[in-house]
Amino acid sequence: MSRLRFGYVTGPVLGALWLFVLATTLAVLMSFATGDPFRPAGLWSLLWGAALGLGLVALHLGKWTVSLATAAAFILLAVIGIGPVASGETASTSWKLVGSGALGLAAGWSLQVILGHLPGLGTLTRHEFEEAVIRFLTGFGYIFFTAIVAIPFYVMVMTSLKNQSELIQNPLDFTIDLSQGWGLFRSYVELFADFNFGNYLWTSFYVSVLTVFLTLAFSIPGAYAVARLRFRGRAAFSRSILLIYMVPMIVLALPIYIAFSMTGLRNTIFGIVLIYPVTTIPVALYMLQGYFRGLPAEVEEAGLMDGLSRLAVIWKITLPLSLPALASVSLYVFMIAWNEFLLAFMLLDDPSKFTLTRGIASLNSSEIPRQHLMAGAVVATVPIMALFLGLERFMTKGLTAGSVKG
Amino acid sequence: MSDSTGPASGPPRGTGPLLKREARLAWGLLFPTLAIVSAVVVLPLLAIFWISFKPIGLADLRPPAPVVRESLRGSDDSLRLQYRVRNSSQSEPITGVTLSDSLPDSLTVLTADPRCTFEGADFTCDLGDLDGGGRDEVEIFVALQGDEDAAEEAAEGTDPRMTGRSTNILTNFEFTLENFDRIFSGDEFWGVLGVTIFYTVFGTLGALIFGLFAAMLLNKEFRGQGILRGLYLFPYVAPVIAVAFAWIILFDPFSGSANALLIQMGVTTSSINFFGERPLALIMVTVFEIWRYFPLSFLFILARMQSIDTDMYEAADMDGASPFQKFWYLSLPQLLGILSVLFLLRFIWTFNKFDDIFLLTGGNAGTRTLTVNVYEQAFAISNIGAGAAVAVVVFCCLVLFSIFFFRYVSQEEGL
Numbered sequence: 001m002s003r004l005r006f007g008y009v010t011g012p013v014l015g016a017l018w019l020f021v022l023a024t025t026l027a028v029l030m031s032f033a034t035g036d037p038f039r040p041a042g043l044w045s046l047l048w049g050a051a052l053g054l055g056l057v058a059l060h061l062g063k064w065t066v067s068l069a070t071a072a073a074f075i076l077l078a079v080i081g082i083g084p085v086a087s088g089e090t091a092s093t094s095w096k097l098v099g100s101g102a103l104g105l106a107a108g109w110s111l112q113v114i115l116g117h118l119p120g121l122g123t124l125t126r127h128e129f130e131e132a133v134i135r136f137l138t139g140f141g142y143i144f145f146t147a148i149v150a151i152p153f154y155v156m157v158m159t160s161l162k163n164q165s166e167l168i169q170n171p172l173d174f175t176i177d178l179s180q181g182w183g184l185f186r187s188y189v190e191l192f193a194d195f196n197f198g199n200y201l202w203t204s205f206y207v208s209v210l211t212v213f214l215t216l217a218f219s220i221p222g223a224y225a226v227a228r229l230r231f232r233g234r235a236a237f238s239r240s241i242l243l244i245y246m247v248p249m250i251v252l253a254l255p256i257y258i259a260f261s262m263t264g265l266r267n268t269i270f271g272i273v274l275i276y277p278v279t280t281i282p283v284a285l286y287m288l289q290g291y292f293r294g295l296p297a298e299v300e301e302a303g304l305m306d307g308l309s310r311l312a313v314i315w316k317i318t319l320p321l322s323l324p325a326l327a328s329v330s331l332y333v334f335m336i337a338w339n340e341f342l343l344a345f346m347l348l349d350d351p352s353k354f355t356l357t358r359g360i361a362s363l364n365s366s367e368i369p370r371q372h373l374m375a376g377a378v379v380a381t382v383p384i385m386a387l388f389l390g391l392e393r394f395m396t397k398g399l400t401a402g403s404v405k406g
Numbered sequence: 407m408s409d410s411t412g413p414a415s416g417p418p419r420g421t422g423p424l425l426k427r428e429a430r431l432a433w434g435l436l437f438p439t440l441a442i443v444s445a446v447v448v449l450p451l452l453a454i455f456w457i458s459f460k461p462i463g464l465a466d467l468r469p470p471a472p473v474v475r476e477s478l479r480g481s482d483d484s485l486r487l488q489y490r491v492r493n494s495s496q497s498e499p500i501t502g503v504t505l506s507d508s509l510p511d512s513l514t515v516l517t518a519d520p521r522c523t524f525e526g527a528d529f530t531c532d533l534g535d536l537d538g539g540g541r542d543e544v545e546i547f548v549a550l551q552g553d554e555d556a557a558e559e560a561a562e563g564t565d566p567r568m569t570g571r572s573t574n575i576l577t578n579f580e581f582t583l584e585n586f587d588r589i590f591s592g593d594e595f596w597g598v599l600g601v602t603i604f605y606t607v608f609g610t611l612g613a614l615i616f617g618l619f620a621a622m623l624l625n626k627e628f629r630g631q632g633i634l635r636g637l638y639l640f641p642y643v644a645p646v647i648a649v650a651f652a653w654i655i656l657f658d659p660f661s662g663s664a665n666a667l668l669i670q671m672g673v674t675t676s677s678i679n680f681f682g683e684r685p686l687a688l689i690m691v692t693v694f695e696i697w698r699y700f701p702l703s704f705l706f707i708l709a710r711m712q713s714i715d716t717d718m719y720e721a722a723d724m725d726g727a728s729p730f731q732k733f734w735y736l737s738l739p740q741l742l743g744i745l746s747v748l749f750l751l752r753f754i755w756t757f758n759k760f761d762d763i764f765l766l767t768g769g770n771a772g773t774r775t776l777t778v779n780v781y782e783q784a785f786a787i788s789n790i791g792a793g794a795a796v797a798v799v800v801f802c803c804l805v806l807f808s809i810f811f812f813r814y815v816s817q818e819e820g821l
Contacts, residue, residue: 028667039671088670126728134729141623142634148697149640155663156652171658171666218442221435231429237436243808244447248758250777251797254784255450255457278446281439310431339645341761357647370655377648388643392636 005129007057007121014114014136015053016046019107023084025143026103030085032154034095035173037088045084048077052107056115063112071104110139153381160187160375167370187375195372196351197379200359204338204380207272207355211337212330214277215284219329222281223288224314228297238289245282249342257346267350275343280333287332291325292318327394331387338384356380451801457794459581464788470495472503472536472568478558487513487561489531489544491568497538503570505544506530510560513548522546536570585795589783602757602775605692609756612696614749617703618741622733624704625711635708642701650765653694657681687771691763695756703748710744711737750811754804776800 004010023040030038052070061069077083078100085103087096114135118128158174159167161184166173176184191197225231226238256275257266265271295318303313319326344358354362360376475490487509493500508528509515515524522531522544531544550557589595624635641649657664657680665677680690714737722732760777763769769778776796784793 024671027671031667031670032663037670130729138623141619145620145623145638146634149637152649152652152656153640153644155656156648159655168661171661171663172670174663218439222439225432225435229428229432229435230425231432234432239812244443246754246758246804246808247447247451248760248777248800248804250758250760250780251454251801252447252450254780254790254793254797255453256446258453258457258790259450275446278442281443285439335643339647341645341647341765357645360645360647360651364651373651374655377645377651380645381648384643384645385640388639389636392632 005124005126007118007124008054010124010129010132011053011057011115011118011121012050013053014132015051015056015111016049018111018114018136018139019049019052019084020045021140021143022103022107022110025147026099026106027085028147030095030099031172032174034092035170035175036091036095037172038091038096038099039086039088041082041084041086044077044082044086048074048084049107052111053115056111057118058121060116060120061112063109063116066112067105067108070108071101074100074104074107114139156374156377156381160371160378161185162371164369164371187369187371188379191372191375191379195359195363195376196354197356197359197376199352200354200356201379201383203269203354204356205383207269207276208334208337210273211276211280212333214273215280215333216326216330218277219281219284219288220319220326221314223285223292224318226285227289227292228300229310241282241285241289245286249279253342253346256343260347266347267353269353271347272344272355275347276337276340279340279343280336283336284329284333287329288322288325291322295321324394327391331391331394334387335384338380454794454797454801457791458585458798459583460791460794461580461582461584462789462791464785464790466495466790470498470500470538470572472500472505472570474505474566474568476507476562476566478554478561481554485548485550487546487548489566491533491536491542491544493536493538493540495538495572498572499538499540500536500570500572503533503536503542503568504530505533505566505568507566508564509546509548510557510564512552512557512560513550516547516549518546519544582791585789585791588789588792589779589795589799597772598774598776598779601688601773602777604688605695605759605763605773605775606753606756608692609695609699609759610749610752612692613699613752613756614703614745616696616700617705617707617748618745620700620704621707621711624708638704639701641698646698646761647765649698650694650762654681654766657690681767682771684772687767687773691766691773694762694766695759698762699752699756703752706744706748707741710741714740750807754807754811757803757807758800776803 004013020040020042023045027038027040030036056066074083075097078085078096083100084107085096085099115132118124118132124132154174158176161176163186178184226234226241260266260271265274299321300313300317303317304310308316339357340355341357341361344355345361348354348358351359351362356376357380360373360380363373363376471494473492473494477488477490478485479488480486489505489507491503491505506529511527515529518524518529519531521533522529529546533542533544536542620638624631624638656662659665659677659679659682662677662680664680665674668674669677678686681687718736719732722736727735758777759775760781763773763775763778764781767773769775769782774782777800780793780796780800782793783796784790
């Protein structure tokens with residue numbers, strides 16, 4: 001480690017790695033955005049990155065000077081053909097130059113942030129060295145995580161807006177032909193018109209809402225009893241909640257399938273509404289009992305002293321106090337019910353009774369074009385995302401409180 | 407509590423009336439939950455143990471029953487009503503089979519099967535026992551008055567009623583170890599177990615490490631932190647079916663963007679079948695698992711990080727600790743508790759995971775885990791008994807993990 005702690009080593013090494021990361025990012029970005037072939041030029045990007053890093057450590061220039069100078073240099077290199085981003089023959093020159101310029105600006109500015117605090121080419125202290133490495137890793141982390149999360153969702157949305165021949169022709173072209181106007185959304189129109197997706201959406205919605213209400217109706221009294229009341233077997237009970245919470249659904253799904261087949265509950269929405277709350281009650285119990293324990297018992301005792309019964313105390317004191325927790329639990333349960341796939345897949349066969357996830361599974365066939373499948377995926381994802389982003393505070397709390405479950 | 411021999415000695419012991427009332431109320435409040443959870447969790451668990459010792463296939467779910475087809479055949483002298491009876495099961499016998507029907511007005515009986523007794527137009531035939539896969543036939547010769555087509559329609563219009571007793575394989579007391587024998591014999595089971603262990607261990611560890619990395623990125627105040635945090639949670643919040651199909655399309659060997667990108671960058675020359683080749687498919691489903699669940703560990707670790715006292719870091723700064731030293735000697739020990747809890751819980755949940763692999767590969771190309779095997783055995787091979795036997799194995803593993811969990815971890819983090 002200590003051999004690396006020289007300005008003339010740290011600067012070029014981090015610079016080379018960083019420019020390679022940036023060049024790859026930019027190449028992917030430009031390929032997706034324009035459909036033209038771009039790729040990072042491995043050796044050139046490492047070489048120019050090392051040069052840039054060395055220069056930055058040695059010369060100590062201002063942020064803007066570095067950025068503009070790098071941008072100009074990269075455009076020049078691109079014209080000669082030895083820039084950090086290479087492009088195929090079909091790529092348009094203007095995009096190539098714009099891309100190189102943008103890469104230069106970004107690289108100059110960010111490398112200045114990563115390496116700017118290094119004193120010079122000589123020996124570095126451990127602090128200075130590790131600080132530079134951490135800044136590099138931080139930058140890399142932001143790019144990496146954003147890319148791995150965003151790309152699948154981006155591909156999902158864009159695929160749903162294209163048609164089969166466009167997809168086969170160039171799988172990297174995610175440009176949107178805005179001249180089509182509403183024609184862009186034809187997959188969605190077909191889903192709702194021909195594939196009955198309006199119905200599935202409604203079924204999923206009311207099944208999820210019913211699940212939330214049923215879950216709360218069962219778990220609030222149960223959680224209160226476990227959290228507040230003294231009775232024999234409370235500790236064992238509290239533990240068995242967590243244990244039940246860990247039983248895999250596939251183990252239960254088999255007997256449930258058999259029982260439902262024999263009683264005629266298979267293939268009915270009633271059966272689904274019956275079974276969904278049971279999968280969510282242990283989660284809700286676990287989350288709510290934790291919250292109820294945190295509430296001050298004194299307030300409830302005051303209510304009892306003033307002559308309220310236990311049930312009235314729950315209704316008039318505990319529940320109003322725990323509204324935020326109830327919101328979190330409801331959201332979380334709604335999410336589980338909305339995303340549930342296994343039971344819907346096993347228990348529903350009749351297309352008129354499908355939930356959204358079951359409907360999407362039925363789109364997965366070679367006869368149905370894949371933009372329909374992706375449009376279906378978007379239809380299922382957007383409501384839960386909107387709900388999540390709108391109520392993020394509750395959702396995050398709910399997730400941390402109870403979601404050890406997958 | 408009341409001591410008759412002398413003055414009260416000390417405070418009352420045992421259960422007082424107030425405490426009794428409280429316990430009664432508690433059980434009252436818990437009763438609905440207990441009832442429904444035991445109906446849908448405990449009963450199925452018992453059922454799965456029961457079924458795992460039974461030689462039962464998907465087709466046996468319907469108990470054997472006599473099936474009848476009725477037709478009017480022949481003409482003039484040989485005109486007869488024919489009832490063909492068969493046993494719906496190929497193996498199980500049905501005892502005490504009876505057939506009853508009524509004749510339409512346009513037909514009168516000439517001669518009938520000796521097993522049948524008539525009461526006016528109605529008749530009942532006692533057919534005795536039907537072996538597994540057995541067939542029987544009842545013929546009643548009749549005379550026709552009026553149009554033949556109308557009579558045929560009238561005769562077949564009344565549905566014959568069948569009765570019979572059969573033993574249902576689900577409820578009888580016939581047991582076998584065949585299912586366990588079948589799943590444990592052969593190399594397949596150990597292959598499946600190996601895949602499960604690889605998937606579980608690396609999926610869990612990967613999700614933890616990436617979660618830790620992401621948490622460190624977001625453990626500081628900056629503009630856009632909320633947006634990034636929301637974005638990083640997307641994989642977990644989105645429906646599994648949507649993201650699984652998005653991955654399948656992204657990594658499609660023929661027209662997937664990932665392959666096109668790799669070829670364009672010169673990493674590979676021919677497209678890679680990510681979810682279809684043997685070692686690669688397992689790695690890909692593990693990567694998917696990491697991708698989908700790193701947000702969860704990230705959320706927990708971030709919450710724990712934000713509750714670490716900053717004084718400690720200031721003290722370390724005074725002492726001249728470097729950033730890596732601070733992470734290694736201060737942050738990591740503080741996070742060890744939550745990391746171990748997360749590891750165990752995620753380990754159990756990844757072990758139990760079914761949907762992800764089922765949607766991505768269907769358990770093909772060497773990705774069949776124990777849970778996928780439950781489905782494979784029960785529905786693809788239609789052997790419910792073997793499926794149940796695998797489910798029992800899964801459940802036993804789970805019990806082992808939970809014992810470990812409750813013994814060593816739960817006290818630490820108060821779970």
